[in-house]
Amino acid sequence: METMNVWSEESSHIMSYELSHLRELEAESIHIMREVAAEFENPALMFSGGKDSIVMLRLAEKAFFPARIPFPVLHVDTGHNFPEVLEFRDRRVEELGVKLIVAKVQDAIDRGLAQDETGPRASRNRLQIPTLLDAIEKNRFDALFGGARRDEEKARAKERVYSFRDDFGQWDPKGQRPELWNLYNGRTKMGEHIRVFPISNWTELDIWQYIAEDEVDIPSIYYAHKRVVFERDGMLLAESEYVTRMEGEEPFEELVRYRTVGDMTITGAVESDADTVTKIIDEVAATRKTERGATRADDRTSEAAMEDRKKEGYF
Amino acid sequence: MSEMLRFATAGSVDDGKSTLIGRLLYDSKSIFEDQLEAVERTSEKMGNDYVNLALLTDGLRAEREQGITIDVAYRYFATPHRKFIIADTPGHIQYTRNMVTGASTADLALILVDVRNGVIEQSRRHAYIATLLRIPHIVVCVNKMDLVDYDHDAFEKVKEEFREFAMRLDVPDLSFIPVSALKGDNVVDKSANMPWYEGPSLLTHLESVHTASDRNMVDVRFPVQYVIRPMSDKYHDYRGYAGTVSGGVLKPGDDVVVLPSGFESTIKEINTLEGPVDEAFPPMAVTVRLNDEIDISRGDMICRPNNQPIVTQDVDAMICWMDETAALHPRNKYAIKHSTRAARVMIKDVNYRLDINTGHRDEGATDIKLNEIGRISFRSTVPLFVDEYRRNRATGSFVLIDETTNATVAAGRILGESAH
Numbered sequence: 001m002e003t004m005n006v007w008s009e010e011s012s013h014i015m016s017y018e019l020s021h022l023r024e025l026e027a028e029s030i031h032i033m034r035e036v037a038a039e040f041e042n043p044a045l046m047f048s049g050g051k052d053s054i055v056m057l058r059l060a061e062k063a064f065f066p067a068r069i070p071f072p073v074l075h076v077d078t079g080h081n082f083p084e085v086l087e088f089r090d091r092r093v094e095e096l097g098v099k100l101i102v103a104k105v106q107d108a109i110d111r112g113l114a115q116d117e118t119g120p121r122a123s124r125n126r127l128q129i130p131t132l133l134d135a136i137e138k139n140r141f142d143a144l145f146g147g148a149r150r151d152e153e154k155a156r157a158k159e160r161v162y163s164f165r166d167d168f169g170q171w172d173p174k175g176q177r178p179e180l181w182n183l184y185n186g187r188t189k190m191g192e193h194i195r196v197f198p199i200s201n202w203t204e205l206d207i208w209q210y211i212a213e214d215e216v217d218i219p220s221i222y223y224a225h226k227r228v229v230f231e232r233d234g235m236l237l238a239e240s241e242y243v244t245r246m247e248g249e250e251p252f253e254e255l256v257r258y259r260t261v262g263d264m265t266i267t268g269a270v271e272s273d274a275d276t277v278t279k280i281i282d283e284v285a286a287t288r289k290t291e292r293g294a295t296r297a298d299d300r301t302s303e304a305a306m307e308d309r310k311k312e313g314y315f
Numbered sequence: 316m317s318e319m320l321r322f323a324t325a326g327s328v329d330d331g332k333s334t335l336i337g338r339l340l341y342d343s344k345s346i347f348e349d350q351l352e353a354v355e356r357t358s359e360k361m362g363n364d365y366v367n368l369a370l371l372t373d374g375l376r377a378e379r380e381q382g383i384t385i386d387v388a389y390r391y392f393a394t395p396h397r398k399f400i401i402a403d404t405p406g407h408i409q410y411t412r413n414m415v416t417g418a419s420t421a422d423l424a425l426i427l428v429d430v431r432n433g434v435i436e437q438s439r440r441h442a443y444i445a446t447l448l449r450i451p452h453i454v455v456c457v458n459k460m461d462l463v464d465y466d467h468d469a470f471e472k473v474k475e476e477f478r479e480f481a482m483r484l485d486v487p488d489l490s491f492i493p494v495s496a497l498k499g500d501n502v503v504d505k506s507a508n509m510p511w512y513e514g515p516s517l518l519t520h521l522e523s524v525h526t527a528s529d530r531n532m533v534d535v536r537f538p539v540q541y542v543i544r545p546m547s548d549k550y551h552d553y554r555g556y557a558g559t560v561s562g563g564v565l566k567p568g569d570d571v572v573v574l575p576s577g578f579e580s581t582i583k584e585i586n587t588l589e590g591p592v593d594e595a596f597p598p599m600a601v602t603v604r605l606n607d608e609i610d611i612s613r614g615d616m617i618c619r620p621n622n623q624p625i626v627t628q629d630v631d632a633m634i635c636w637m638d639e640t641a642a643l644h645p646r647n648k649y650a651i652k653h654s655t656r657a658a659r660v661m662i663k664d665v666n667y668r669l670d671i672n673t674g675h676r677d678e679g680a681t682d683i684k685l686n687e688i689g690r691i692s693f694r695s696t697v698p699l700f701v702d703e704y705r706r707n708r709a710t711g712s713f714v715l716i717d718e719t720t721n722a723t724v725a726a727g728r729i730l731g732e733s734a735h
Contacts, residue, residue: 017532017564017596021318021398030600031559034541038613038655063600065588066553067545150389157388158375173375174385178412178637180419180726182559183652183714187721201400203391290347304376 022210025202029056030063031182032161032198036143037063037070039186040194043143044074044101046132046315049085050261051218052147054092055207056199058216060145061096072099074144076132078124079106080242080264088219103135120244123265129313133169136193143186143194146315151203152291155307162186163195169313171195195315204259204291205284212277224257224275235268259284259291320521323402323421323450325414325441330427331458335496336390336403339518342503345392385410387417396522406437411686412637414444415726419712422526423452425517430457430469430493434476436672442477443671446484447633447688447728449705451529453481454490456517461495465508483674485705488524492517530597531707535563535571536624537617538654538700538710543602555586555602556611561654561709562702563619565595565603573609574616574626574700580607597709614656616700624700624710629663631733635688638717638724642682643691649724651695653713659696660715663733666690692733704728 019027036043045060047053060069073093093100105124108114108131117123136144150157160176162184177185186194199207211218229236230249237243239251243265256269257280274280306314324332340346354370378385384405392399402417404410418424424445428438445453455477463469470493481489492501493512500506503518515523540558569582585595586602595601603617611617618624636643643662651660668680668689683689704711715725 016527017530018318018527019599024319024598027559027598027600031540031598034557034600035655038541062588063557064541064543065586065602066550067543067547151391154388155375157390158386174377176386177723178416178714178726179723180416180714181708181712182420183712185652185714185716185721185723187650187716189721201389201391203393205393206398288348290349307376 022206022213025199025206026059026062026210028182028201029059029198032184032196033060033063033145035182035184036145036186036196040143042139042141043071043145043196044139044141045069045071045145046147047073047075047089048147048261049075049081049089049219050147051207051211051222052149052199052202054088054218055202055210055216056145056147057092057096058214059198069096069098071145072101074101074103074135074139074141076128076135077102077104077106078128078263079104080124080240082219082221082238082261082264084219084221085261088217092217101135101139103131105131107131108134120246122244123263125263125266126309126314128315129169129309132315133313136169137191141193142188143196145196145198147199148197148315149202149204149207150200153306155304155310159197159200159310161197161200163197164188165193165195165313167191169193171310171313173307173311205281208277208281208284212281219261221258221261222280224255224272224279226253227256227269228252229254229256229269236270237266237268238264240264319398319400320423320524320526321400321402321421322423322425322521323404323414323418323445324425324427325404325406325418325445330406330429331496332403332406332427333384335427335456335458335494335502335517336401338496338499338502339401340390340392342499343392343394343518386413389417394518394522399521406441408437408440408686411440411444412635412726414441415448415635415637418445418448418450419726421448421450422529423454423521423524424450425454425456427456427458428473428477430459430463430473433473434480438477439480439673440671442481442484442486443674444635444688446486447635449485449708449728451526452488452490452524453486454492454517454520456496457491457493458496460493460500460509461498465493465500465506467509467511470509470512490514490520492520531562532596533563534622534624534702534707535565535569535617535619536561536654536700536702536707536710537565537603538656539611539613539615539617540655541613542611553604554608555604556617557600557602558617558655559600559709560595560597562597562707563622565601565617566593567591570620571605571617572620572623573605573611574618574623575698576610576615578607578609579620580605580609582606616654618700624702625732626698626700627732628695628698629692629733629735630660630695630699630701631666631690631692631730632713632727633669633688633690633730634683634715634725634727636683636685636725638722639685640720640722641717641724642684643689643725644682648718649715650718651693651699651713651715653699653701654710656697656699658699659718660693663692663694666692690730701729701732703731 114127228239390401404414404417543555667676702710
């Protein structure tokens, strides 16, 4: 019989019946995804094209192999995407043979559900909330997988794996359901749903180590490349048609890479020459700044910016 | 050695719990500059004299406003030896259910005791909950040693006091470490202030504690979670049973029996996306294929013919009640989740209520209320495949859910089959 590569490389682990920490995290995530597929009527996986949702999609592929992933992929599209990420999304969805549902912020604006912000700091970050909630209602999703990790941010550090949302999509941080062992309570009433975070216990470094070990494909913008950027609030934002530069914000070319991938208007690049996964891992292991702190303007508005957005129904 | 250690910390802010965690994270270089800057800014704004490391873990608005921990916060750090997941749990009695949430998956419990106060009610309660959840390793950090001039006798006194109390509990592995979280003594590095202490620092202990034998590798238990049927040309007749190994080691060729049907077969293949594997053990998530076509669905259990769990509708259990709106009474009905099986249960009897501060059993109790622990018996609508919790955490645990509110109302550990 053929033996599989992942475990045979670590034969010492087989002898002692122990898994490497990545394989233990992987097993936990797969367990959660199967649990959701078994117990919910209509789940979907939220996919942003970022590394976390890419790893999550890979885990879903593993959980149901050799069958297809038994739920669709949902992309909340601000219209301000990195083109490399959209390309990647379409290719991956095609390879896996899963259904892609795109919920567009622009449609929500056109239908009067949301209103574009104005000015040079305009962002569609918050507009994703009504767009997402509308897509949930229209498609009658009762469970949504999200790629949030607890090490990302202090409000997320408090959130359950199964995070209950009421009719309005709201999170109630003070009234979370107790969650014990690996017994998850997914019961909802009509109109309510559960956000499920299967990679809650992974850290940024775990994600990168997994990408390296499993040779997971990721969009090119994660690797060091030359890009025209300008500096705002200590972050390097990409020059694009979606952002208006303010006075004194001069564009220049820099060797950069992205640590997180979101909307082009709020995701900052970091100066880096890491052009391979190994170099990225070295960089992440040595960094002294959290990924959201270094690269996300949306978390900088206040001490509890994430908690407040989550209460309204954010990812 | 296991690469990952999950541990739960219990204690109140006053015991220095958050300071200790902050110290572990800070000294192991797991706190980032922007996090520290944010904490410094907030501490200053709140008028604190020193940087309040508790703000690192108390992430919710309400927690920072009130200066207390309400819910579990998860923290992550790694050393070259191990990856750690900390469940930082609240110490106050009104948040016992949140402590139970954080402690349920822990390999180790870290209990803080203030050397000046000795073993107080709260420390006893935390130790009690840790043993009820059967966390295999307990470390007692005797904190604030700097405030008693690093006195050896003061440490020994607390240690004796705790040992005496712990004798009545079922603790497989108990250690004591004298520390000063504020000054960093014996947290990451061994302290020069306490030459009389010959044991390891806390971090060294956490890095070396042996957890491999905590998992049950003897009794094969494979609860079927999801049936995989690709229905594609390539895998036309494929039928696989996906699940997480809850106990024992499965190998191709093994004789197995499927519960509840009792049909026997042999394992044809254990599958993963990377290909078949030679064996599967806890906590691997795999897909098992059998050599015979038998009817198997979610909630069934694959095990060995000569080693089966208890198959019963009548269960004797300890529970922690978690619902603030209603108490548990005999004849109440709930939904139950046990491994991958869902059913309904009716409470038959409240055996006793446990005073977790003294260990006293109130046998006259007729209900179990919020944050109370008690022994009950129930009958389920269908047979459950159970093991005693102390033998297998995965097949010995369950939760009860209120069918009207959908709230998770109880966490339970199975003691065995109850009288009919």
